[in-house]
Amino acid sequence: MAGACGGSSTPIDTSRLTDREKEWVEFSYAHEKNEDTRRAWEELPAEDVKSYLDQQRPGLCADPVALMQSLKDAGYEAGEMQEYKEKTAELIC
Numbered sequence: 216m217a218g219a220c221g222g223s224s225t226p227i228d229t230s231r232l233t234d235r236e237k238e239w240v241e242f243s244y245a246h247e248k249n250e251d252t253r254r255a256w257e258e259l260p261a262e263d264v265k266s267y268l269d270q271q272r273p274g275l276c277a278d279p280v281a282l283m284q285s286l287k288d289a290g291y292e293a294g295e296m297q298e299y300k301e302k303t304a305e306l307i308c
Contacts, residue, residue: 225240225244226257227240227241227256227257227259227264228259228260228261229241229261230261231261231262231264231265232265232268235306235307236265236268236306236307238306239268239302239303239306240264240268242299242302242306243299243302244256246291246298246299248289248290248291249289268307272307272308275303275307275308276303276304276307276308279304282299282300282303283296286299286300
């Protein structure tokens with residue numbers, strides 16, 4: 216289904232994303248701790264994946280302190296938080 220559409224290793228339709236955006240979505244999905252969030256990503260059509268990423272990008276990129284706090288609140292450990300922050304900056308900011 217979606218993996219085939221976007222050529223990705225996740226069940227998310229990344230067909231409307233750039234290579235760097237696809238890599239970030241795949242990384243984020245693989246590290247997501249909340250199963251409800253994972254299922255929500257899986258159910259989005261390609262245009263909504265792109266739209267959601269575009270809406271989230273300012274918050275993810277503009278305030279790294281808030282991003283780190285959000286990750287901490289979600290149960291991520293320090294090393295995971297740092298890796299997530301670095302991947303976000305590298306791929307979508």
